[in-house]
Amino acid sequence: MTDSLFHQPALAEVLLTVLLGVPLVTAFAVLFMPRQWPAAIRRLSVSALVINFVLSLWLLGGDYTGAEFQFLEKVSWIESLGISYKVGVDGISLWLVLLTTLLTPIALYASWTSIQTKVKEYALAFLLLEVGMIGAFVSLDLFLFYIFWELMLVPMYLIIGVWGGKDRVYAAVKFFIYTMAGSLLMLVAILYVATTYKTLAGQYSFDLEQLHRVVLPFEVQLWLFAAFALAFAIKVPMFPFHTWLPDAHVQAPTGGSVILAAVLLKLGIYGFIRFAIPLFPLATQYVGPSVAALGVIGIIYGAYCAWVQKDVKKLVAYSSVSHMGFVVLGLFAMNTHGVSGSVLQMINHGVSTGALFILVGVIYERLHTRQLDSFGGLAKSMPWYTTVFVIVTMSSVGLPGTNGFVGEFMIMSGAFLSESFIGFGRWGRLLTLFAATGVILAAIYMLHVVLRMFWGPLSKPEHERLPDLTAREHLVLAPLLVLVFWIGLYPNTFLKRTEPAVQTFLSDFNTKWLACRQNDAERLLRPDPAVPAGGPAQPKQGSPSKQGSPSQQGSPSKQGSGTAKPSSAPSRPVAQAGVPGPAADTKGDPR
Amino acid sequence: MLEQIFDNFAVERMLLWIVLLPLAGAVVNGLFGRFADRQMVGLVGVGTIGLSFFLAVVAFLRLLDMQPEGDAEFVPLQYSFYEWFSIHLRGRAVPIDIAFVFDALSGVMTLVVTGIGLLIHIYSLGYMSHDRSFARFFAYLNLFSASMLVLVLAGNLPVMFIGWEGVGLCSYLLIGFWYETPAYAAAGRKAFVVNRIGDFGVLIGMFILVAVAGSFDFASINHSSYSGAFTLAGWEAGTLATVACLFIFLGCTGKSAQIPLYVWLPDAMAGPTPVSALIHAATMVTAGVYLCCRLSPVFVQSPVAMSVVAVVGTLTALVAATIAVAQREMKKILAYSTVSQLGFMFAAVGVGAFAAGFFHVFTHAFFKACLFLGAGSVMHAVGAHGDADIFKLGGLRSILPRTHITFLLSCCAIAGVPMFSGFFSKDEILLGAAQLGVASDAAFLSPSIGWFVFGGLAIAATLTAFYMFRLYFLTFTGEYRSAGASDGHGSEAHGSGEHGYDASPHESPASMTGPLVVLGVGAVCVGWLGLPHLLPFTGAHLPHVWGEWLKPALAHVEFTPAGGDPLTAVNIAFIAGVSAMAVGIGLAYSMYANKSSDPIASGAPASLYSFLQDKWRVDELYAAVVLRPVKGLARICAWIDQTFVDVLLTKVTSGLVTLSSFILTRAQTGVMHAYGFVMALGVAGLMLWFWSPHPDVMPVVKGQNVEFTAGRGLGYEYRWDLNADGTFEVPSGEHASSTFGSKTFGSETSASHRYTPDDFRGFILVAAAILGEDIEIPLSEHAVVLDPEVLGPDWQVSGDAALPPAVRVEGNEVVIRPNSAAVYARGKLVSEKEVRLPAGSRLRIGQVPMRIAPVVQATLEVRNAFGNVARETVDVTIDVAAPAGARAEVVR
Secondary structure: OHHHHHOOHHHHHOHHHHHHHHHHHHHHHHHOOOOOOHHHHHHHHHHHHHHHHHHHHHHHHOOOOOOOOEEEEEEEEEHHHOEEEEEEEOOOHHHHHHHHHHHHHHHHHHOOOOOOOOHHHHHHHHHHHHHHHHHHHHEOEHHHHHHHHHHHHHHHHHHHHHHOOOOHHHHHHHHHHHHHHHHHHHHHHHHHHHHHHHHHHOOOOOEHHHHOOEEOOHHHHHHHHHHHHHHHHHHOOOOOOOOHHHHHHHHOOHHHHHHHHHHHHHHHHHHHHHHHHHHOHHHHHHHHHHHHHHHHHHHHHHHHHHHOOOEHHHHHHHHHHHHHHHHHHHHHHOOHHHHHHHHHHHHHHHHHHHHHHHHHHHHHHHHOOOEHHHOOOHHHHOHHHHHHHHHHHHHHHOOEOEHHHHHHHHHHHHHHOOOOOOOOHHHHHHHHHHHHHHHHHHHHHHHHHHHHHHOOOOOOHHHHHOOOOOHHHHHHHHHHHHHHHHHHHOOHHHHHHHHHHHHHHHHHHHHHHHHHHHOOOOEEOOOOOOOOOOOOOOOOOOEEOOOOOOOOOEEOOOOOOOOOOOOOOOOOOOOOOOOOOOHHHHOOOOO | OHHHHHHHHHHHHHHHHHHHHHHHHHHHHHHHHHHOOHHHHHHHHHHHHHHHHHHHHHHHHHHHHHOOOOOOOOOOEEEEEEEEEEEEEOOEEEEEEEEEEEOHHHHHHHHHHHHHHHHHHHHHHHHOOOOOOHHHHHHHHHHHHHHHHHHHHEOEHHHHHHHHHHHHHHHHHHHOOOOOOHHHHHHHHHHHHHHHHHHHHHHHHHHHHHHHHOOOEHHHHHHHHHOOOOOOOOOOOOHHHHHHHHHHHHHHHHHOOOOOOOOHHHHHHHOOHHHHHHHHHHOHHHHHHHHHHHOHHHHOOOHHHHHHHHHHHHHHHHHHHHHHHOOOEHHHHHHHHHHHHHHHHHHHHHOOOHHHHHHHHHHHHHHHHHHHHHHHHHHHHHOOOOOOEHHHOOOHHHHOHHHHHHHHHHHHHHHOOOOOHHHHHHHHHHHHHHHHHOEOOOOOOOHHHHHHHHHHHHHHHHHHHHHHHHHHHHHHOOOOOOOOOOOOOOOOOOOOOOOOOOOOOOOOOHHHHHHHHHHHHHHHHHHHHHOOOEOOOOOOEOOOHHHHHHHHHOOOOOOOEOOOOHHHHHHHHHHHHHHHHHHHHHHHHHHHOOOOOOHHHHHOOHHHHHHHHOHHHHHHHHHHHHHHHHHHHHHHHHHHHHHHHHHHHHHHHHHHHHHHHHHHHHHOOOOHHHHHHHHHHHHHHHHHHHHOOOOOOEEEEEOOEEEEEOOOOOOOEEEEEOOOOOOOEOOOOOOOOEEEOOEEEEOOOEEEEEOOHHHOOEEEEEEOOOOOOOEEEEOOOOOEEOOHHHHOOOOEOOOOOOOOOEEEEEOOEEEEEOOOEOEEEOOEEOOOOEEEEEOOOEEEEOOEEEEEEEEEEEEEEEEOOOOOEEEEEEEEEOOOOOOOOOOOEEEO
16 A cells, blocks of 8 residues: 555656645745735645645655665756756655655744744745755755755845844844855865866766766865865854854744754755765865864863853754764764764754754743743743653753664764774774763753753743643644654664665765775776766666665666666676776775 | 463563553653543552552562573573664674563562552552642653663663663652752752763763673673673773773762762752652662672673772762761651662672672662651651751651651661661671672782771661661650641641641551551561571571572672681671661660750761761862863853854954955056056966967877877967877878978877887886776886785785785886785786786786786977977877787796
C-alpha cells in the first residue's frame, strides 16, 4: 500500500520541482489577492505550506540505502556555461527539506495573531523563503545553489526589517550585510572552481559532480575553503562570526526567529557537508581540527553569554551558538556517527530551538516583554505552557530520552573516538572534554530561565489570570513535541536513512583526499568509472551505480525518478591511455 | 517444554513491563491527573508501582529457579527491546540496544526500588492527601520509579544513562515540587546542575570504556577488563581503567553525594518528605554505589581509582557525620546522615568489599527510608513545614507510639546495635577495611589505605550512633516543647510553622504508619540475610547468603592476612563496631535523654560549633571559588561579545569601508586632466600588453602524435620548430605565408608532428597514481631515488633495508637499479643489479604500474601585427609503445 503510494512515478520524477513550485505559485496567487483579505491570505498560505509538507513526505519513499541522489532532476539551463537545474536529495538533505517544510507552516501559523500589519507581504515573504530554503537544500549545481542561497536572504531581511522590534532596521541590515559579505566570497570561489574546470575539461560546468573531480593545489584549496567556510561560518554561526544572530533574533518576529534558528542556520553546516569539505579535502584536513576547535569555543562561549542575558530571546539565540558548536564538532570528527550525529543534531536544534522561540513568542504576546526579571511563578497560571517549556528545555539540555541527547551523544562519541586521519586523534579527546562541559553549562542557563520564568511566587498579581496555551498554540507545538520524543527514543527512523549518505560522504572524501595527497597539481580526476559520467561530452551517458549500493544496478539515463528501475545502461570501459586504473579496486574507505 | 518456552518469554518480557508500568502511570497521571479525582490518581500511582513490584518478585523467583546447580555460570534474565542507535568503532557498528539485564545485582536492586517505592507511594497517599498538586506528585514519583528501574536494569551504559539522568530530572522536579517557594526551586536547580557535573564525568568515562572495550554492554566491558584491555602499552597496568574509573566516579560523587559534589543533597530536603525517603535516601543516591558495583571488574584493575574511592568515601563519611552532630532540623540531620552512610558504602567499594558496600545499600534503604518517613510522620503530626527543629519537639514517644517505635528500631539499626540490620552491614564494611589493613604488603592495594578507612569509619560510626540518638532523644523523650505554641494546623504543604508547631499533635493515618511498620521490621530483619561468614572470637562459620548470591555479579577481591589468621580482622572489626555503637549511644544518652538544650552548643568552642553548624561553610567556599568566578567569566564573555567581537566585526569593517570610500571619493575630483591622465595610463597598459605577442601553446598528445595549438591574437602569424632541430617550419595551410625579413610565418594556428626516437630529448618515469592523474618523475643522467610515497605499500622485497629503486638515463635508454624494491619488467621480477629499458617500456614496482615515457620539445614563434616576435618552448611527454622485440638488457 505505502509502496504504491510512494512510488507514483509521475509525481516522483518531478517531486522536488513540485515542492519548489507549490509555495512559488501560492506566492503568485497571494500577490494578486486584495490586501483587505488578511484572513483569506493567511488561510491560503498556511494551507499551501501544509500541503507542501504533506507532499514532501513522499520524499521518504526514496531509496536511501545507496549512494545515489534520489528524485534527481536535471534540465540544462545555460548550456554555454554548463549551468543546469539539477536537484536531488540524499539521506542528509532529505531531513533538512522535511525540517523546512514542517517548520515553515508552523512558523507562519505561530504568528497567526501577532502579525496584524501587512499580512499579505508577510505571507509572501514566508512563501518565497520556503522556496529559497528548499532550493538551497536540493541544488546539486553550484550556480543554482548560489541563487537559492541569496534568494533566502531577501525575504528574511524583510521579515526582520518590516515586522521586527524596535531596532529592526539595524538588525536587518546587519543580518543582510554579514551574510552577503560571506556569500560574495563564496561566489568568487565558485567561479574559480568552475573556470578551473573549464581550463581542465574544456568546457564550463557548475555541476557539483563534475566539480568534485577538480583537484587543486593545497594553497589554492586553502583559499577557496576559506571563502566557502566564511560564508558558511557566518550562517552557522560560528564564533566569532555570530554577533549578527542575537540582534537578528531579538528583533525578528516570532515566525522569523523560528525559521532563522530552525532552518537558516542549518544551511551553513549543510554547505560544509555538501560543498566546502568534499571540494577541498586537503584544506579540510589542514584546518578541520581548528574549525572544530572554533566549534568547541562556540559551545562554551555561547553558553556563557547565554547565561547572563536578561532577554529570553537573546538567551535562546546565544544557546543556538552553543548548540551549533556541537554540530560543527561532530562534522569535523569525520566519522560516521560524528557526522550522522551532526545531521541529527541539526534537526534536533531545529525542533527544540524552534519550539523555544515559539514559546517565547507565546509569552511575549501575552505580556509584551521578554525580560527575565518581569516573569516569575508562571507555573501557577500557565501549567500547560510550563510543562511544554520544561520538556523543550530538557530536550535542549540534552536529557536522555529526548532528541538532544542522541545527537550530542553521537557527536561527542564521534569526536572522542575519532580515528580519522584528518589529524583529530588526541585533539578529539581534548575537544570532547571541553565540549562536554557545554552539557553542564546548558543545564545552568536553561534551568536559570525555567527558575526565573516559572518557579517562585507570581511576580505580578495580574499574571494570575494569564490564559494558558490556546488550541492554536497547542497545535503548533504538538508536532515538535512528538519529534522531541520520537528522535529521542527511536532515532533510527532518521539515522538509518542518513547513515548511508554519511558513509558515502566520508568515503568520497577519503578517496579524493588520497588523490590530492598523492599529487595536488591542478588536474581533473578521471570520472570515477562508477560515477555517472554526466558532463556535456556525454550528456546521455548511462550511469552504473557507485560502489556501496549493491541494491541498484544503475539508473536510467534520465535519472528522474527516485525509484529503483534496474536498467542495462552500458558500463563505460575504463579507457585511460596506457594506465591500467586500479582506482576501482582501491576505491572505498581506506580506514 | 512448551510451557517452559512460554514461561521464558513471559518472564523476559516482564522486565520491560516492570519499567513500562510506572512510566505509563506517570504519563496517565501527568496528562489526565488534574481532571481526575484523588482516588483515581492514587490508584493509578500506587497500582502501577505495585504491579511492577509484583512482576519484580515473579522475575526474581524465576531467576532463583533458573540457576543451575553447582558452580555453573550464573544465568541472568535478559530482554532486548529494540536498537536505540549505534555508533561505529574501528569499522564496526557498536549497537546500543534498549536492553535490560536482571541478574544477582540488579535483581536485588529492582526489588528494593519497587518494594520500598511501593511503600512510599502508599505513605504518600496519606502524606500528600491535602496537597493541591496531588496528581503531579504521583506523576513525578512514578516517573522517578520508572527512571530508577531503567538505571538499575540497564544492560549497557547509555541506557543506564537514561535512567541516571532521568532520576536526576525527577529529583529536580520533586525537590522543587513546591515551586512557589524560591528557595525550594533554587535547591532543585542546584541538585540538577551539581548532578550534571557528575554526568559530565559519566559521559567521558563511558567514551573511554567504549574506546577500550569496544562495547557499551556492562558484560563486555567487565569481560574485557579481565583480558588486560585497560593496560596501555608503556604505562602502568590498568592506566586506562584509572582514567575511566575516575571519570565514572566523578559521576558517582554527584549522584551519590560524595565530596566534592555532596552539597546538593542537604538542600534537596526541600522536597516533600516521601521524596527525601525514596529518592534522597533509599534509592537514587545509592545509584553511584550500584554503578561502581556494576563496573567492579574495571575498578579492581586500577589500585589508584580504588584508593581514591576509598579515601573520598571515608572523608565524606567523617565530614558529613561531624556536620550532622551540630544540626537542629530532623531532615537536615538525616540528610547528612545519608551522605555519611553513602561514604561508608564507597569506602567499602574502595577497599574491594563490594558485597559489603552493596549490603549496606540494601539495609540502609530500609532503615533510612523508615527514618525519613518517621520524620515525615512527626512533621505531619506537629504541622511542621519543610523541616522540623528538634529543639521545638520532644516527648513525642507517647503521642506518636507507632512512629516512635519504628523510629527507635531504625535508629538502632543505623547506630549498629547488634542483631539489627545496620550492624551486620557496617560490620562487613569495617571487616573489609580491616582485612586490607592486616593484609600482607603484596596486596594490590596499600594496607595503609585499609587502616585509614578503618579508623575513619570507626570514628564516623561513633558519631553516627551519637547524632542519631541525639535526634531520637530530643524528639521523642522529655517534654513536648511546642505545647504552648499557637495552634494552626496544616500539613507540610501549607502549614506555616515558623515559630513552634501544632500544640496538640496526633498520630498519622494508617496509610502512613503501615509503611513505617513494614520498614521498621525490615530495618531489624534484613540484616540477617548477610550474617557474617566468620563469627568473632569463636571462628565458627555461618552461611553467608548475601555474599554467595552476589558473587557472580561482582569482582572478587581477597586479601591474605599477613599473620595468616583470618580471625584477627574479624575480631578487630567486631570490637570497633560494637564499641563505636556503645560509645555513641552512651554519650547521646548522657547528654540528651530527657533534655531540652544542646550541651555541645554551650560546651564546645563557639567557633567550632558554628563551623560545624554552618556545614564547614563549604557552600560559601564553592560560591566564592567556583560559582562566582564562573558567573564572572560569563559576564566577561557577554561583555566581550558586545564590546569587542561585535565591534571588531561590524564597526571596524564598516569603518574600513567608510575609509576606503572616503579615499576613493577623493579620486572623483571632477578635474578633467586628472581623468585624462588616468585614462592615458590605462591605454598605455593595454598597448603594452598588445605590443608583444603571446604564444600560449597547448599540446594534445595522441600516442606518438602531438597536436599543438597556439593562442590567437591581433595579426598573429606562426612558425614551428616541432622536432627541436633549430629550423623552423611553416605548416602548409590554405592561408598564404608571409615573409618577414629572413623568416617565413604562416597563419595556421595548429601543427602536428609524429615523433620518433630520434626526437626524444629526455625521459620521464610515469607512475600510475592509485587515483586521478599519473605522477611524472623527470629522469636524467644522475640517478633519481624514487619517493616511497609514490610507490605505495608493499614495494620492498624484504622488509628491512628499505632502499627505494634508483633510476637514471643512459643514452637512449633508462637504467633502473631496483635496490630493495620489487621491480617487475616484462612480467617477471627483476633479480639483477640493474635493468636497462627502452622508451615506452612498461614495468611495475610493488603494486604501482609505471612506464617510461619520452619527452620531446617543440618551439613556436609568433609574430604580431606590430612585427614583434615571441618564442615559447614546451616539453611534452608523449606516449609510445615499447619497440617490438626490444629486450631488457641486463647489466650484471
